[in-house]
Amino acid sequence: MKSDFKVKDGTKLLSPVGNRVSVFDLINNKSYTLPYEHRKNIARIALNKQETLLLSVDVDGRAILVNFNARTVLHHFNFKDKVQDLKFTPDSRYFAIACGRFIQVWKTPDYTEDRQFAPFVRHRVYAGHFADVTSITWSSDSRFFVSTSKDLTSRIFSLDSDESSVAMTFAGHRDTVINAFFSKDQEIIYTISKDGALFQWEYTKKPSDDSDEEEPDSDEEVDPSLMSWRITKKNFFFSDAKVKCAAFHPSSNLLVVGFTNGEFRLYELPEFNMIQQLSMGQNEVNTVNINKSGEWLSFGSAKLGQLLVYEWQSESYILKQQGHFDSTNALAYSPDGSRVVTASDDGKIKIWDVVSGFCLNTFEEHTSAVTAVRFAKKGQVMFSASMDGTVKAWDLIRYRNFRTFTATERIKFSALAVDPSGEVICAASQDTFDIYVWSVQTAQLVDTLAGHEGPVSCLAFGVENSVLASASWDKTVRVWSLFGRSQQVEPFEIYSDVLAIAMRPDSKEIAVSTLNGQVQFWDVENAKQTGNIDGRKDIISGRYLEDRFTAHNSSRSKAFTAIDYSFDGLALVAGGNNNSICLYDIPNEVLLRRFTVSLNMDLNGTQQFLNSSRLTDAGSLDLLDRDGENSDLEDRLDDSLPGSKRGDPSLRKTRPEIRVTSIQFSPTAASFAASSTEGILIFSVDDSVIFDPFDLDxxxxxxxxxxxxxxxxxxxxxxxxxxxxxxxxxxQVYESVPAVDIKLLANDLPIVYVERLLSFISSIAMTSPHVEFNLLWLKSIITAHGKYINTHKHEFASALRGAQRFIARVAKHVVKTSKNNEYSYLFLSSTEKDQELDIEDEDEDNIIVDASSDIEESDENGDSDEDLEDAEDDDEEENGGWFDKKTLANSLGNEDEDSDEEDSE
Structure with a gap:
């Protein structure tokens, strides 16, 4: 598949990624992906000059028209053939597509026309080529266009039928003509062929045979029949590689040419002076484009997934991005949620910025596939495990490897876990039955945990304490107390193969995903199963092209291979070798939301039903290899390995399969990331709206x-x-309500606003400093409307989940604060009790004592210590904490006398 890029006004770059379109904002350093997707990989995209309409076409010729600013789909259309090129006119009134050997010109949908029966109206079909058309180029006045073809010719056409006489064929090239361009004044046409020839055509008079004849004056009219387009100059690139793509900027006369060996060159026309010659790798340059100002050049390589934006005048890169060359095995969020790290079979580790979508750095020190990545608690150190037998520690401030951990023998590590304290790391392999423990400070192997009777498949640490959970092929899960050097509990018998394991952040519960499609929850302290989710009914599995059975009867993908807890431990997200990502509510054991990974029909497992018209007794017709029918030699060459599913995508013989290899919740936000066949996907579980007026007048x-x-x-x-x-x-209104009026306001609140108010409180409570104020609101609303909420749980599920998360967070902080200040409280209270009275004056009338001291002696009148203490408290309130001992005794004596008189009466 070829890529296509558009740079408009030097600010945004559009690039197809599989069956979606990504937009890179080069000025603000951000990127986003348009929400729609095609049913197959995108072959061509085009954006009109006003940047309002985007047209994208997949490999089968199915097009989607999109409002680029609103990011909404306007219309679907099928051109019923493979589209080789797609271009809007400069005035955006028409667009031309190259389908086979024909050029179709269509009218662009116009918002000023009401009640259009169909937004796509075909203006005309242009014929004349005898082979597939390779490119289309419009003139600056939108009147003419030049098409190039594999029949070694180019042709010029007019949009207006009255100018049909303009049509002409440009012949002379000895190889496929890949592109043609107009000069700024439209007096010159340049054509480029694959063999590296650049021809310059001008509209001139046919040269006369009689050289002695005088040339006519300029004022004299020339017979139009004698005028035609002729080659006035021939230039050659003289490169060992074939020309793959080219772009021309008419204002600056800058020509950029990309070759099949990864080289690209810059020329100045019409003098044909070479300005620069650079290389972007060993793979062919599939596409090149120039922005409006002519300062930035964009290059794309489909095989490597490489994307470059180059400023040729300063010879610097504006953007340099490259995805993983192979399938992604693992991902991990940084503790602050701002970065995502991915590991791949190509041995590379990439760090991505979540907001911008750009790759910040790439580590290439591993010599084999990287199987796991984990962050330390503070986020400045990352660890990775690889099949090359090493575990490496990475400094994310200086971006370097500072520790390498190895075992006593060379084994392939497949699982990794990092202690929350950051002092030790653990790794396991499917080659042995042991778990290896290293010290991060010394890089020494400090312990080997033995006990499993099968290969260890996965490891997990909690966040609160150093409790390690390990799962094995022996159908058991073991929990280890590392610093106690003993097992905390007996092995948990799972009765099925364990595929994935996750520990709740408080380290008190673990979730185990098994081969039979179950997700079990175990209490770590009591070694008891507390819950179970049957995921088989929630998974939507697809049918592969080579399957002889239906998707309903397939047991291949009816299990989860990756699971993770949310940061509050109330939700679980799960994915596997299927097209579904399931989000579960753990306390109620119900499915909250099911996300579809992809609709791309180029991947196996995305369709539940196959097209019966494509099925034969020998299998599906889509499995037939038709590359031998291609016209180009490089397209007919077959270097693929039979049966190969992994490695270089161009060397795979089988169709890639849809699967989710790793999944993780963001530590700070309501989102999660999943590594899949389609790439790194970030999902948001926030269901808020931007603007939704309610009962507005x-x-x-x-x-x-x-x-x-x-x-x-x-x-x-x-x-x-x-x-x-x-x-x-x-x-503003919410925080202006006085605390004393909250209860009254909650009682009078109309029921239609209860859910909206609960959702709002849940959304701001996490970051709001008014903890007690928010709790008062929640208590008042639940008290006033609890009966209605209980009978309409489905309407309040999201709001109540947010409120529950806030209350759990507050309770956790209160308990943590109390626990941290326990010894300070004991110290202060013991100091208060042990304090002795310091008597500085012998005269009892002037003795002043602290109200907080204990009065140990009795009064001369025979009053008890309890009476003195009660009076001490009363007088402390009146006198601000200080009192006179004698006055207190006299007052107590008078009270006793009064009480005796009352008793005698």
Whole structure:
């Protein structure tokens, strides 16, 4: 598949990634992927000059028209043939596509026309070539276009049928013509062929045989029949490689040419002066483009997934991105959630920025496939395990490898776990039954944990303490206390092969995914199973092209191979060798959401039903190799290995399969990342909307809401803010409500706003400093509307889950603070009890004592210690904590006398 790139105004770069389109903002250093996807890989994309309409076409000729600014799909269309090129006119009124040996010109949908029966209206079909058309180029005035073809010719056509006489064929090349360009004044046409020839064509008079004849004056009219396009100059690139792509910038006369050996050159026309000659690797350059100003050049290599943006004047790279060459095995979020690290079979580790989507760095020190990556708790150190028999530690501040851990024998490590304290790391292999433990400080092997009777498949640490859980092919899960040097509990009998394991962040529960499609939950302290989720009914498995059975009867992918807890331990996300990612609510053991990984039909396992018209007794017709029918020699060559599923994608003989190899929740946000066949996918579980007005009328405005709030009519102001659905307005009204009025306001709140208010409180509570204020609101709402909420749980599930997460976080912080201050409290209380009275003056009338001291002696009047202590407390309140001992005794004596008189009466 060929890639295509568009740079408009030097700010954004569009690139197809599989069956989706990614947009890179080169100025703000951000990227995003458009939400729609094709059913197969994208072959061509085109953006109009106004940057409002994007047209993308897949390998089968199915097109999708998109509003580029709103990122919404406008229309689907099928051109019913493979599209070789796609170009909008400069005025965006038409676009031309090259289908086979024909050029089709279509009218661009116009928003000014009402009630269009179909947005795509074909203007005309142009014929004349005898082989596939390779490219289309429009003139700057949108009147003419030049097409190139594999029949070694180029042709010029007019958009207007009245100018049909303009049509002409340019012949003379000895190889496929790959591109043609107009000069700025449209007086010159350049054509480039694959063998490295550049011809310059001009519209001139046919040279006369009689050289002695005088040339006519310029004022004299020339017979149009004598005028035609002729070759005025021939230039050659003289390269050992074939020309693969080319681009021309008419304003600066800059020509950029890419070759099959990874080389690209810059020329100045029409003098044909070579400005620069560089190489971007050993693989062919599939596409090249120039931005509007002519300063930046974009290059793409489909085989490597490589993307470059080069500023040729300063000879510097603006963007340099390259994906993994092979399948991705593992990923890990940094503790702050800002970066994602991925590991691949190609031995490389890449660090990606979550916000921008760009690769920050690549580590290539491993000599074999990297199987696992983990972060230390602080996020400045990362560890990786590889099949080359090493575990490496990486410094993410200086971006270097500073530790290498090896075992006593050379084994292939497949599982890795990092202690929360960062002092030890553990790794295991499927070659042995032991778990290896190293010290990070010394890089020495400090222990070997033995006990499993089969290969160890996965390891997991919690976040709170150093409890290690290990799963093995012996159908057991063991929990180890590393610093106690003993097993904490007996082995858990699972009764099925364990595929994945995850430990809850508080280290008190583990989740185990088994081969029979179950997800079991075990209490670590009591060694008891606390829950079970049957995932087989939730997984949607697809049918492979070579399958003789239906997807419903397939047991191949009815299990999860990757699971992970959310940061609060209330949700679990799971994925496997199928097209489904399932999000579960753990306390209720229910499926919350099922995400589809991809709809790409170029991958095995994305379809539940195969096309019966494509099935024969010998199998599916899609499995037939038709590369031998291609016209180009390089396309007919077959270097693939029979039966190969991994390695270089160009060397695979079988169709890639859809699968999720690793999955992890973000530590800080409501999102998770999954490594799949389609790449690294980041999903958000946030169901908020940008703007959704509710019961809105003309009288409800932000100014009216603030005016109502100023009048202290809090209920109406809150209802108006919710109707406008402006977050800042809701926040302002919410925090303006006095604490004493919260209960009354919650009782009077209409039931239609209860769910919206709960959702809002849940969204701000995590970051809000007003903990008690938020808790008062939650308590008042639950008390007032608990009965309705209980009968409509499905409507309040998301809001209650957020509130529960906030309350759990507060409880955790309170318990943690209490535990951290336990010894400080004991110290202060013991010091207070042991303090002795210091009597500095012998005169008892002037003795002043601290109210916090204990009065140990009795009064002369025979009063008990308890009476003195009670009076001490009363007088402490009146006198600010200090009192006179004698006055206290006299007052107590008078009270006793009064009480005796009352008793005698």
């Amino acid at each position: 003309i009288d409800i405005t932000p100014e009216a809401t603030l005016e109502t709030l100023k009048e202290k009519n809090y209920l109406n102001a809150l209802a108006m803010a919710f109707r406008l659905n402006e977050r800042y307005l809701i926040h």
